[in-house]
Amino acid sequence: MKKLIQYGLIVFIGGFFLFFVFGDTNWSELFQKMANANLYWLILGVLISLISHWLRALRATQLYSAMQYEVSVTHSFYAVLVGYMMNYIIPRAGEISRCAALSKTDDMPVEKSLGSVVTERLVDMVLLALILGTIFLLQFDLISRFLTKALDSGNADAQNNGLPWKWLILLGMATIGSLLFILRKKFVKTALFARIFLMIQGFGDGLLSIRHIKNPFLFIILSLLIWAGYILMMYVCLFAMESTSHLNFVDCLTVFAIGSIGIVLPAPGAGAGTYHFFVMQSLLLFGVAKEDGIAYATMVHGIQMIVLLALGAIASLLVISKQKKKLNEQV
Numbered sequence: 222m223k224k225l226i227q228y229g230l231i232v233f234i235g236g237f238f239l240f241f242v243f244g245d246t247n248w249s250e251l252f253q254k255m256a257n258a259n260l261y262w263l264i265l266g267v268l269i270s271l272i273s274h275w276l277r278a279l280r281a282t283q284l285y286s287a288m289q290y291e292v293s294v295t296h297s298f299y300a301v302l303v304g305y306m307m308n309y310i311i312p313r314a315g316e317i318s319r320c321a322a323l324s325k326t327d328d329m330p331v332e333k334s335l336g337s338v339v340t341e342r343l344v345d346m347v348l349l350a351l352i353l354g355t356i357f358l359l360q361f362d363l364i365s366r367f368l369t370k371a372l373d374s375g376n377a378d379a380q381n382n383g384l385p386w387k388w389l390i391l392l393g394m395a396t397i398g399s400l401l402f403i404l405r406k407k408f409v410k411t412a413l414f415a416r417i418f419l420m421i422q423g424f425g426d427g428l429l430s431i432r433h434i435k436n437p438f439l440f441i442i443l444s445l446l447i448w449a450g451y452i453l454m455m456y457v458c459l460f461a462m463e464s465t466s467h468l469n470f471v472d473c474l475t476v477f478a479i480g481s482i483g484i485v486l487p488a489p490g491a492g493a494g495t496y497h498f499f500v501m502q503s504l505l506l507f508g509v510a511k512e513d514g515i516a517y518a519t520m521v522h523g524i525q526m527i528v529l530l531a532l533g534a535i536a537s538l539l540v541i542s543k544q545k546k547k548l549n550e551q552v
Contacts, residue, residue, distance in 0.1 A: 242497045242515060254516040262461040263520060266454040267528050273450030274301050280443040284337035285329065287433045296326040299536040306533020309526055325544040348448050349481060356478045359471050363506060452477050458521050464513040472507050479503035496522050
């Protein structure tokens with residue numbers, strides 16, 4: 222029942238954003254915009270993202286090696302592709318599927334490979350936070366103007382409705398903060414605090430586990446290259462449409478960071494709906510029309526989905542073939 226509720230919530234979130242983005246879409250106009258796009262830039266973007274996925278597989282082998290499991294980069298790459306494929310089919314199923322693939326090709330226990338995946342995710346979270354911080358500094362004026370405009374608009378609507386929403390929100394935050402401070406001694410003894418503390422401790426332990434890697438410097442370099450590849454993929458895809466080709470690399474960083482929020486949020490199809498919404502909203506900051514932003518997000522998300530589903534299916538067959546070969550050798 223708990224799983225059904227979780228999946229139901231994920232489907233609801235994705236459905237809500239899909240309806241919000243595509244509810245009033247002129248489909249013939251959308252398809253025309255995508256048909257007029259330069260396919261070569263999109264293909265180049267996909268190739269760059271595949272290189273990033275391969276680097277992710279290479280980085281993972283360092284974690285496996287630290288646990289005394291020598292996994293080839295090829296098998297690690299198969300597992301990564303299987304994981305991405307499953308994320309498009311079943312939300313949040315990629316990690317387990319990736320680990321299951323490694324157990325078939327290299328007899329690596331699922332619980333051990335899951336630990337390495339957690340470490341990877343922690344490192345990626347830190348890097349994404351750094352990217353967001355960098356963007357905030359580089360685009361401070363743009364973001365502050367956007368937020369000021371949004372707040373002013375919200376205040377105007379609130380005044381028309383007779384409700385000072387900004388002050389109500391501030392009052393609510395102050396009330397919650399005061400209650401937490403007054404009840405801090407009781408809060409420390411609750412199960413919720415224990416869970417939060419364990420999460421923070423696990424976060425630190427996961428990051429510190431990098432010390433056990435034979436070449437931590439290479440691990441960090443690979444991590445930076447992975448994210449650089451994802452950003453570069455989005456940047457070259459901007460040239461596929463005339464309406465987005467004028468954006469510079471710093472602008473692309475903003476689009477990438479905001480779009481990443483859509484990927485992180487739970488939604489079917491690895492961000493279907495949520496990714497489109499946040500990319501479209503970020504492109505509005507740079508004067509790109511809503512329809513063009515939706516077309517760009519649909520192309521980037523769609524072409525990656527098609528490629529990763531196809532390659533993931535091929536990788537699954539190769540994993541099964543490898544497993545059968547191992548069983549025949551044992552007999």
